[in-house]
Amino acid sequence: MTTSEILAALNWRYATKVFDPTKKIPADTWSALEESLVLTPSSYGLQPWKFIVVRDQELREQLVAHSWRQRQVADCSHLVVMAVKTAYSLDDLDSFIARMVEVRGGSAESLAGFRKMVAGTQAQGYMTKEWAKMQAYIALGQFMTTCALVGIDTCPMEGFVAAKYDELLGLEAQGLTAAVLCPAGYRHPDDRYAALPKIRFQSDDVIEHR
Template identity: 85%
Template sequence: MNPAEILTALNWRYATKVFDPTRKIPADTWAALEESLILTPSSYGLQPWKFIVVQDQELREQLVGHSWRQRQVADCSHLVVMAVKKAYNMDDADSFIARMVETRGGSADALAGFRKMISGTHAQGYMTTEWAKMQAYIALGQFMTACALLAIDTCPMEGFVAAKYDELLGLTAQGMTTAVLCPAGYRHPDDRYAGLPKVRFGKEAMIEHR
């Protein structure tokens, strides 16, 4: 894509308020979007998350009641719940290091320095639930951009009761919690927000060159 096409896609996207429940994202498009989630960068590459794709309609209707009555979670094509680990530990880090060895070759011993760096950060108390949630927002941004480039509508959502989501999705038992939601699908033609101009501060106020 050229720069103009990227900006056109980003100007086209908006936080969709009303989805068309009759339209579903094609399987091949959705497969690419799932891969965009997997390819999301994260601190040290540790990926302290899990992406739950909720398509069961009965479950999604239950979730509406725990989402400030926002219908997007039920009417979208695919609901992505971005969940994170409540407590990241060195066992998790070791699993990632094992995956590095599996993918790139070499040995865990050769990555001892890398493990020590992660261990030092962990010992200082930085790898909290809040840290993991910040990582999830990187995934949210990447997913929304990938969707926009494929002309798929999204709506980032923080208006939900995390404890209820955790309960209904079985996340509590996994030591995880819901960080943010992102319904994806196609805008309804009656969504009046689709045609509104974006309200953004100008470049001169938001970007500084030194």
Template identity: 55%
Template structure:
């Protein structure tokens, strides 16, 4: 991909307001999008999240009710609910260290310094702080999801206008250790969506980018 192609994809994307409910994202394309979520970077690599893909029409219809009746939820091909881990502690660090040992073939003892740094970081936060931190990580994943979709020619609409507690109930997350944070509807824009042709409005480069 050239720099020009990248910028074309990012200019092409917009927060899709109307999806074509008759079009479905192909399995191969969707697999790549899910892999892009898995590849999202996170603080310390701890990945304090879960991503739930909803394609069942009945569930999408129910979620729409708890999304201020925004049709994107019901009409999109795939609705992704991005969830933050409700509690992150030393057990999660141990699981992550085990995964590092498995993949990289290093000795567990060689990770002691890294482990101590992570434990110290979490020890300085209460539960509310930890949840806020985890939700910040989820937004990194949302950005990666939307950018990856744009590169693949898939439309997306990030959605904060949802009722997280109701999403948790519908998706059975109440006791699952995860909290709905944000949603993202993905699919193909409708030919009737007038917002597709409206020019983007962004500040000038020198208003938002500085250099030293």
């Protein structure tokens, strides 16, 4: 893509308030969007998350009541619930190291220095649920940008009751909690917010060169 095409896609994107429930994202497009989630960078590469894709319409209708009555979660094509680990354990770290060995070769023993460094950070209490949530927002940004580049609408959402989502999706049993939502699909022609100009500060107000 050219730089002008990238900027056009980012200007086209907005937090969609009304989705068209009759339009669904094609399977091949959705597959690429899921892969964009998988490819999200994270602190130490640890990926303390799971992305729950909710397609079941009955379940999504139940979630509306716990989403400040926002219909996006039910009317979108795909609802992504970005869940994170409530605590990062050494078992999680060892699972990641095993995956490193599987992908890159070598041995777990050769990664002892890396393990010691990350385990030290974990022991100091830095790898909290709040830390994991910050990682989820990296995934949110990557997902929304990728969607915009292929013409898919999204709406980042913090307005929901995490405890109810955890209950309905069975997240607590997995050591997870819902961090942020991102419905994806196609804007409804009646969504008046689509035509509103973006309100952003001037570049000089938010970017400083030194």
